[in-house]
Amino acid sequence: MGTTVGGERAVPRYVQIADEIVQQIRAGVLKPGDMVPSESELVDRYGVSGGTIRKAMVEVRASGLVETRHGKGSMVKARPPVRHRSSDRFRRSHRRGGKAAYLAESEQAGATAKVSVLYVGPMEAPTGIADRLGVEAGVQVLARRRLYFRNGTPVETATSYLPWDVVKDIPELFAENPGGGGIYARLEDHGHEFAEFIETLQARPASKAEASELALSPGAPVVHLIRNAVTEEGRVVEVCDTLMAADQFTFEYRIPAAD
Amino acid sequence: MGTTVGGERAVPRYVQIADEIVQQIRAGVLKPGDMVPSESELVDRYGVSGGTIRKAMVEVRASGLVETRHGKGSMVKARPPVRHRSSDRFRRSHRRGGKAAYLAESEQAGATAKVSVLYVGPMEAPTGIADRLGVEAGVQVLARRRLYFRNGTPVETATSYLPWDVVKDIPELFAENPGGGGIYARLEDHGHEFAEFIETLQARPASKAEASELALSPGAPVVHLIRNAVTEEGRVVEVCDTLMAADQFTFEYRIPAAD
DNA sequence: TAGTGGTCTAGACCACCCC
DNA sequence: GGGTGGTCTAGACCACTAT
The missing domain is CATH 3.40.1410.10 (Chorismate lyase-like)
Known part of the structure; x- marks a missing residue:
């Protein structure tokens, strides 16, 4: 049914989800080396479609905090020792x-x-x-x-x-x-x-x-x-x-x- | 029906389309100030779904050659006078x-x-x-x-x-x-x-x-x-x-x- | 083989822009 | 109003990785 209804804000759901995951990494809930939950698990957890989770993960990747490999999943990067x-x-x-x-x-x-x-x-x-x-x-x-x-x-x-x-x-x-x-x-x-x-x-x-x-x-x-x-x-x-x-x-x- | 069949290469369709559009800009077919064809027109032209064109345009935007505004469309940027x-x-x-x-x-x-x-x-x-x-x-x-x-x-x-x-x-x-x-x-x-x-x-x-x-x-x-x-x-x-x-x-x- | 991410579809609804 | 891009869905198939 399109965008979420019922008093929702303008910020897209996929951005909300991406932010939530990034926060979990920054806060240390997800530590370096940990795997981010798989996309299908995130679909269940957030109750959205695969496409939405997919876009959210694109955002998370853009943050540079995560490394994704094909058949494997997304892993929280070791501290970028800039x-x-x-x-x-x-x-x-x-x-x-x-x-x-x-x-x-x-x-x-x-x-x-x-x-x-x-x-x-x-x-x-x-x-x-x-x-x-x-x-x-x-x-x-x-x-x-x-x-x-x-x-x-x-x-x-x-x-x-x-x-x-x-x-x-x-x-x-x-x-x-x-x-x-x-x-x-x-x-x-x-x-x-x-x-x-x-x-x-x-x-x-x-x-x-x-x-x-x-x-x-x-x-x-x-x-x-x-x-x-x-x-x-x-x-x-x-x-x-x-x-x-x-x-x-x-x-x-x-x-x-x-x- | 999923990815294109029949002797196709590994490079995704949306990347091919994005490259084609970027090349048209670099070659001057699309000049600064020109509008890129609308997404629905691109859907017709390339015979793919809207989602695929959408991903292609994300790639094109990442090239920095184009500026997209919501209800308006995508315009080729004026020379980036770096x-x-x-x-x-x-x-x-x-x-x-x-x-x-x-x-x-x-x-x-x-x-x-x-x-x-x-x-x-x-x-x-x-x-x-x-x-x-x-x-x-x-x-x-x-x-x-x-x-x-x-x-x-x-x-x-x-x-x-x-x-x-x-x-x-x-x-x-x-x-x-x-x-x-x-x-x-x-x-x-x-x-x-x-x-x-x-x-x-x-x-x-x-x-x-x-x-x-x-x-x-x-x-x-x-x-x-x-x-x-x-x-x-x-x-x-x-x-x-x-x-x-x-x-x-x-x-x-x-x-x-x-x- | 089972699970993962990657691509693609076909269609819906929304928000913005301009006439 | 009619066009544009932006978000979302539900499902399909493919390709890579592990076991």
Whole structure:
């Protein structure tokens, strides 16, 4: 009989149900690792149709508190140990200390971290990247593509692009592991002194493909971060194109109050 | 009869339809300002049920290319004039020039901008904000709540919180319009020299309430930005809590390669 | 095999918009 | 009033996961 009758409010039933479930999670009634009741059980409990429960669960998933798998059900996610990605991760002293920024940050947050190298080798520069590197589109550059895991789940993909004339004399950059301090340390070893890094962020919903790569619900937000590494000579010697699961990161930047 | 039979692929029909519509927009078949065909027309055109078209349109809305209004239909959005929010918006020279950062950035992007002041007055400091300001939770602070429009649509809400002992001698801060250069200029007028600003960003799906305030589709991503304004004495004299429609902004930060 | 989520249907009623 | 999107139903079939 359509919307509920008899002195009802404007807020749809499926939103009420979704809120109730989210509250139960936030209040700890449903703890991390617990299974959310199955959809058919919720149908009985709330006395609504399957379609309504279905929409409610879409809302619950959008909250990011729950992970749903097909024939299995919905499980309350382990605490999202949102990690800080602070702007001082690019300090030279960190590189000299041999710290890789990602691993250091994850350890600090008490999480296990893993990096999987997907590809290291030549690639034709995509437009957009080529613009930033100051080369022609389609020219050969070195691409380094990685997938980052935290606590066993993929949270970030990153691809670094470097101009060929910069990398051709630095064999370490072609290795899976470029050594302590990462590729920035190797570039500085070879006379490329960094002046600044410029990061551009944009948040948007994940495409289907991105969602599956990062094990997200489709439509969950991702953050697209592109970083230019600029040397003292004003040259961009690396562009890093990164896609992150938004609920796994916060970003912190310190902006000096310059004139 | 359930999913389409007879040699069909795994990709659901509603996704196919959504992709088709999105492609038509990206290809320019549907231009900004055009109306997307109504749902009942799409039902006829694709020969599927209303529920399927409904799910397809949810996907299309998630792309951010379309704006749907209730009794009216779905319109292709005017070019999302994604604006840059660069880190040099806090330069003293800009304040001395009397420029308000938001208006300047919008003009630069060729958009019309408007600010609506929702509230200026005392408020009990919310926890989280109080922590950042270095005051007790519940203590009275000055709150300044605004809603920012671009091209007529709301894109950002912002609330500034300032400790009472800082503001009590600066009457301009209680006015809707604090004068040229904004509240930061007034604070500097009264001896609060800024040393740095610290911005923290997090992207997440909008709640229902936030979605309606920013005229977004529910679940569309928002960026939650919190900024601490720190003086030379190391004191946080303002915390600005901002919620932005993610598709309306990119963020740019320049990070010096310090030691 | 039984239970789960995922897709789809066909139709109802409601609320909003505009003529 | 006639069109639009928004909610809800009751039931079907499919695909994945466990046992």
